[in-house]
Amino acid sequence: MFGVVQGVGYRPYIYNQANNFNIKGWVSNQGSAVVMDIEGEKIKVKNFLLQIIKSPPSLARIEKVEVVSKCCIGHLEFEIKPSLGDTVGLNYLSQDVAICPECLEEILDPNSNRYHYAFTNCTACGPRYTIIRKLPYDRENTTMDVFPMCPNCEKEYNDPSNRRFHAQTNCCKVCGPVLSLLTNTGEEILCKDPLQRTITLLLEGKIVAIKGIGGFHFACDARNQVVITVLRERKLRPHKSFAIMVKDLETAKKLCMIGEAEEKLLISNKRPIVLLEKKVNCNLPDQIAPNMKKIGMMLPYTPLHNLLFQDGISCLIMTSGNLSNAPIQYENHQAIKNLGGIADYFLVHNRNIHIPAEDSVVKVINNQEVVIRRARGYTPFIFPMKAKYEILALGAEEKSTFSFTQNGYGYMSQYLGDIKNYDAYITYKKAIENLRTMMGLKPYIIAHDLHTIYLSSVYAKSQVGKKMGVQHHHAHMVSCMVEHHLLEPAIGVIFDGTGIGTDAKIWGGEFFIGTRENFMRVAHFKYVAIQGGDQAIREPWRIAVSFLHSIHYENWSILEGIDINSIKTVKQALDKHLNCYETSSVGRLFDCVAAILNVRHRITYDAQAAIELENILDPYVEEGYSYSIYEENGMYQIDYKSILFGILKDLENTVAPASIAAKFHNTLGNVTIDMVCRISERYELKIVVLTGGVFENNYLLTYMLKGLKEKDITVYYNQQIPTNDSGICVGQLGIVDAVEEMI
Ligand SMILES: [Zn+2]
Numbered sequence: 034m035f036g037v038v039q040g041v042g043y044r045p046y047i048y049n050q051a052n053n054f055n056i057k058g059w060v061s062n063q064g065s066a067v068v069m070d071i072e073g074e075k076i077k078v079k080n081f082l083l084q085i086i087k088s089p090p091s092l093a094r095i096e097k098v099e100v101v102s103k104c105c106i107g108h109l110e111f112e113i114k115p116s117l118g119d120t121v122g123l124n125y126l127s128q129d130v131a132i133c134p135e136c137l138e139e140i141l142d143p144n145s146n147r148y149h150y151a152f153t154n155c156t157a158c159g160p161r162y163t164i165i166r167k168l169p170y171d172r173e174n175t176t177m178d179v180f181p182m183c184p185n186c187e188k189e190y191n192d193p194s195n196r197r198f199h200a201q202t203n204c205c206k207v208c209g210p211v212l213s214l215l216t217n218t219g220e221e222i223l224c225k226d227p228l229q230r231t232i233t234l235l236l237e238g239k240i241v242a243i244k245g246i247g248g249f250h251f252a253c254d255a256r257n258q259v260v261i262t263v264l265r266e267r268k269l270r271p272h273k274s275f276a277i278m279v280k281d282l283e284t285a286k287k288l289c290m291i292g293e294a295e296e297k298l299l300i301s302n303k304r305p306i307v308l309l310e311k312k313v314n315c316n317l318p319d320q321i322a323p324n325m326k327k328i329g330m331m332l333p334y335t336p337l338h339n340l341l342f343q344d345g346i347s348c349l350i351m352t353s354g355n356l357s358n359a360p361i362q363y364e365n366h367q368a369i370k371n372l373g374g375i376a377d378y379f380l381v382h383n384r385n386i387h388i389p390a391e392d393s394v395v396k397v398i399n400n401q402e403v404v405i406r407r408a409r410g411y412t413p414f415i416f417p418m419k420a421k422y423e424i425l426a427l428g429a430e431e432k433s434t435f436s437f438t439q440n441g442y443g444y445m446s447q448y449l450g451d452i453k454n455y456d457a458y459i460t461y462k463k464a465i466e467n468l469r470t471m472m473g474l475k476p477y478i479i480a481h482d483l484h485t486i487y488l489s490s491v492y493a494k495s496q497v498g499k500k501m502g503v504q505h506h507h508a509h510m511v512s513c514m515v516e517h518h519l520l521e522p523a524i525g526v527i528f529d530g531t532g533i534g535t536d537a538k539i540w541g542g543e544f545f546i547g548t549r550e551n552f553m554r555v556a557h558f559k560y561v562a563i564q565g566g567d568q569a570i571r572e573p574w575r576i577a578v579s580f581l582h583s584i585h586y587e588n589w590s591i592l593e594g595i596d597i598n599s600i601k602t603v604k605q606a607l608d609k610h611l612n613c614y615e616t617s618s619v620g621r622l623f624d625c626v627a628a629i630l631n632v633r634h635r636i637t638y639d640a641q642a643a644i645e646l647e648n649i650l651d652p653y654v655e656e657g658y659s660y661s662i663y664e665e666n667g668m669y670q671i672d673y674k675s676i677l678f679g680i681l682k683d684l685e686n687t688v689a690p691a692s693i694a695a696k697f698h699n700t701l702g703n704v705t706i707d708m709v710c711r712i713s714e715r716y717e718l719k720i721v722v723l724t725g726g727v728f729e730n731n732y733l734l735t736y737m738l739k740g741l742k743e744k745d746i747t748v749y750y751n752q753q754i755p756t757n758d759s760g761i762c763v764g765q766l767g768i769v770d771a772v773e774e775m776i
């Protein structure tokens with residue numbers, strides 16, 4: 034049996050079912066598969082197999098079953114045999130699972146011997162992916178190997194009727210990991226109950242770095258404005274929203290709008306951060322997500338988290354324990370060294386994290402889950418591929434991930450952050466090496482982005498294997514096609530910030546037609562020369578100057594508070610083509626409009642200007658601006674000029690920025706729908722995929738879904754594989770997987 038079959042209570046389940054059906058033989062983990070040798074009455078064997086395949090434990094996912102008939106050797110009983118080390122067939126790794134209801138009940142029951150024990154787990158819950166060092170998933174191959182089970186735990190482990198029967202991470206107060214509270218210089222604070230003391234510290238307004246499943250969080254009281262401001266100052270994070278963890282669903286419902294789909298996600302055993310709209314009467318301090326209508330919220334997912342909420346705390350800031358842009362910290366001594374300047378205290382434990390993973394982030398669109406960041410609980414992500422050869426796809430640069438194929442399946446790694454940051458790059462390389470060893474991966478082809486300056490491309494160069502450069506936007510398009518199992522030709526609408534095109538210009542407002550194997554660019558936004566390189570990305574007012582200069586607009590007083598001499602310098606550089614690049618990026622057009630409306634002139638996190646522009650728009654405004662589409666050498670182009678003139682005229686007439694923002698979004702939707710229809714007619718295609726980071730914009734996405742549906746066009750968009758650059762690696766894999774036949 035192949036699939037997610039280890040660490041999910043499958044062998045104990047098989048053992049119990051074998052006894053029910055009077056089956057003799059054995060079951061064992063082999064590599065990452067579960068192997069059985071069974072004997073019994075024919076009908077009983079059939080029913081037994083049906084039972085264990087059709088109704089496995091809730092966490093198991095059976096992907097493939099192979100059956101071989103052999104002679105009976107007369108087994109006298111059914112037993113669980115020790116694991117066999119060999120790796121056979123598909124390799125599967127289990128995901129980390131939030132605490133189950135039974136374990137939760139146990140830690141809150143004063144009569145239980147696991148009362149208030151922060152590492153309680155069973156076959157249905159607990160860490161998996163973040164603690165495994167090698168396959169198969171057995172205690173000695175995880176970071177739990179240093180905690181020999183006490184006689185009581187051993188008894189549970191060996192008792193088929195116990196829910197901890199063969200629970201590899203089983204432990205208790207006597208034998209398992211323990212908590213310690215440390216100062217921010219790493220000295221232990223001796224106290225009877227580190228957890229209780231932590232609660233007191235949090236209520237007193239302190240920042241505590243707390244070690245969880247995939248790494249550290251900075252925790253502080255989300256009702257305390259002062260400490261949130263301090264955390265922002267120390268973390269050098271003035272604007273970007275903090276995620277919060279709330280006591281329970283009831284608390285969550287008081288603060289945010291939670292529909293059925295959102296509720297399901299909040300309480301799911303993956304426990305992601307769910308983006309939710311704040312209620313009008315939400316009384317949380319604005320410092321958590323300044324001026325934003327939405328907030329990222331999650332429910333407690335470890336026993337430790339649940340215990341933090343037992344004594345007066347209802348709502349905690351729980352933000353990744355890292356320095357700005359650096360990877361999440363997950364080792365005690367490193368965390369104290371690197372985060373000691375931010376946290377006042379550290380609540381640590383002695384169960385090592387082997388593979389760090391941040392919290393996953395999801396949202397709901399049209400009542401369905403859309404994953405923005407795949408990490409803890411969602412990793413690894415597994416999907417079918419042809420995969421004749423083993424392929425390693427290295428992704429892009431910001432929001433990096435990697436993926437690989439093996440034995441007919443693709444695997445996507447956890448989110449690994451912006452690898453322009455040196456530490457993140459090291460973590461990225463380590464994560465690749467780690468999985469490579471664990472899965473015995475020997476890639477024949479290494480896929481990478483065409484952009485040679487991306488560190489993922491630099492890494493590709495250093496690797497043994499055939500290299501294949503993949504165009505960034507084609508990879509976005511195919512990421513969506515892989516997710517929806519699309520093999521036929523489609524129209525691709527790919528809007529993002531940056532990606533190098535085949536003409537060496539920066540693309541990002543693209544319309545393709547194509548398949549997984551190849552694509553043709555049939556339309557794009559008109560190129561504009563942007564001056565200032567990376568500095569312009571950080572300072573959208575520079576982008577506005579570049580756009581406005583290109584349409585000969587000279588009234589610079591609209592950019593409030595921007596020094597006229599700085600504007601002149603940008604203009605002069607534009608005239609002389611100094612440090613300029615041409616781009617068709619829709620991401621940059623968003624930056625331009627946000628700057629013109631004085632919503633954001635300088636950003637402190639990725640895509641801030643676009644996020645804030647969407648956040649202020651008035652959803653009741655239905656109008657848009659006029660736009661123009663022209664054709665040059667068989668290529669459609671969208672001229673942004675009339676859109677900008679429409680905005681500038683509205684500004685002169687003092688139309689509210691909220692209306693202008695809405696009209697801009699509507700226009701972008703209208704022109705895109707118009708373009709898709711023209712392409713659909715010309716190339717006789719009725720399927721469109723919408724992909725790229727810009728489609729994280731809910732308003733634009735839903736506007737287009739509605740508009741295209743009315744035009745009778747079938748639309749696909751990224752749901753499980755992120756639409757942002759962390760989905761790129763899957764697209765690269767899909768492309769190489771499709772063309773490998775031709776290699
Ligand atoms: Zn449990």
Ligand SMILES: [Zn+2]
Pocket residue numbers: 182183184185186187204205206207208209
């Ligand atoms: Zn024990």
Ligand SMILES: [Zn+2]
Pocket residue numbers: 505509529530531532725726757758
């Ligand atoms: Zn991109």
